[in-house]
Amino acid sequence: MSVTALKEPPKEARRSGSAAVVRLAAPATRARPSRWPAIARNVAVSVLPPLVMVVLLGLLWELLCSGPGATLPPPSRIWADSKDLILDPFFVAGPQDIGLGWRVLVSLQRVAVGFGLAAVVGILVGAVIGQSVWAMRGLDPIFQVLRTVPPLAWLPIALAAFRDSNPSAIFVIFITAIWPVIINTAVGIRNIPQDYRNVALVLRLNPVEFFWKIMLPSAAPYIFTGLRIGIGLSWLAIVAAEMLTGGVGIGFFIWDAWNSSRLPDIIVALVYIGVVGFVLDRLVAGVGAFVTRGTSAA
Numbered sequence: 001m002s003v004t005a006l007k008e009p010p011k012e013a014r015r016s017g018s019a020a021v022v023r024l025a026a027p028a029t030r031a032r033p034s035r036w037p038a039i040a041r042n043v044a045v046s047v048l049p050p051l052v053m054v055v056l057l058g059l060l061w062e063l064l065c066s067g068p069g070a071t072l073p074p075p076s077r078i079w080a081d082s083k084d085l086i087l088d089p090f091f092v093a094g095p096q097d098i099g100l101g102w103r104v105l106v107s108l109q110r111v112a113v114g115f116g117l118a119a120v121v122g123i124l125v126g127a128v129i130g131q132s133v134w135a136m137r138g139l140d141p142i143f144q145v146l147r148t149v150p151p152l153a154w155l156p157i158a159l160a161a162f163r164d165s166n167p168s169a170i171f172v173i174f175i176t177a178i179w180p181v182i183i184n185t186a187v188g189i190r191n192i193p194q195d196y197r198n199v200a201l202v203l204r205l206n207p208v209e210f211f212w213k214i215m216l217p218s219a220a221p222y223i224f225t226g227l228r229i230g231i232g233l234s235w236l237a238i239v240a241a242e243m244l245t246g247g248v249g250i251g252f253f254i255w256d257a258w259n260s261s262r263l264p265d266i267i268v269a270l271v272y273i274g275v276v277g278f279v280l281d282r283l284v285a286g287v288g289a290f291v292t293r294g295t296s297a298a
Contacts, residue, residue: 073264081264089272098248100272107238107249108276110166114173115234119227121174122181126226127215129182130189140183147179151237155244165245169238176237177230181223188222189215224288231284235277 058075065074079086089101129135154175158168196218200210216223242251250269257265 073267078264078267081262082268085265085268096248100250100253100269103248103250103253104272104276106247107242107251110169110249111173111231111234111238111280114170114238115177115231117170118174118177118181118230118234122178122226122230123185123223125178126182126185126223127189127211127219130186130219136186136190140186143179143183147183151176151233152240152244155241159245165247169241169245169247169249172241173234173237177234180229180233181226184222184226184229185219188219191222192218220292221288224284224292228281228284228288231280232277235273235280239273 062074062076064070065072066076073081084091085100089099089104091099092102129139151172154172155168158171158175159165162168162171192215196214200214205213238249239251239254242249243255246252250273254266254269257263257269
């Protein structure tokens with residue numbers, strides 16, 4: 001805390017004894033510390049360790065795969081053979097000759113439809129099941145059995161039912177992602193505190209109001225846990241399904257590159273798949289953290 005200094009009155013005012021205006025010096029202001037050092041430190045802590053590990057693994061990979069008996073290409077060869085795919089992911093040279101960026105977008109469109117349907121249906125079904133002990137006990141074993149079925153095992157059934165590759169791929173995403181959403185939503189509904197239910201009875205909330213004002217906010221942490229698992233399974237399912245259904249998705253690109261013996265292109269596509277999967281997971285986790293802030297289970 002600074003002390004305000006009083007300026008000495010002029011000599012003329014002291015001699016004449018007349019009143020004079022005493023001007024106060026401006027209070028000293030404390031400079032606010034800059035936030036940039038803290039931000040830079042946080043970025044360094046988050047980015048530098050993964051970056052260093054990537055560089056070290058890349059050097060190790062280069063050393064192990066540069067010998068005469070190596071069966072996998074080193075990073076230097078991947079860069080030389082697939083430089084165009086890395087530097088220009090959105091080129092268009094023909095109906096089937098497009099960049100990996102466009103192929104990822106095609107796959108993401110299918111994931112958005114299939115995962116969106118799984119989220120809506122899964123939350124509604126899970127909310128209904130969570131309200132009934134009998135339904136929970138009767139359907140939970142069935143869900144546990146169905147969720148262990150591999151995604152590609154559903155593909156022949158989907159192709160037989162829809163007679164088209166695109167809706168079949170979307171169905172595979174839907175049937176793969178819906179189970180964790182249903183199960184986690186039902187568990188979240190079962191764990192709603194009894195006090196919340198008593199408040200709903202006192203306020204005489206109808207079922208729709210109870211769903212929006214009590215059930216969803218209380219079960220939101222569980223729901224987003226299921227959604228986070230579901231988005232990862234959706235991305236895994238579409239890549240696997242596209243290898244068999246064809247088209248222009250990222251999965252078919254990997255299968256086509258394998259048939260053409262283009263291992264560098266396959267490795268580049270794998271990096272794309274991993275980065276996109278990481279971004280999807282972080283996106284759902286970020287939305288979940290924002291929506292569930294302040295809840296009792298968050």
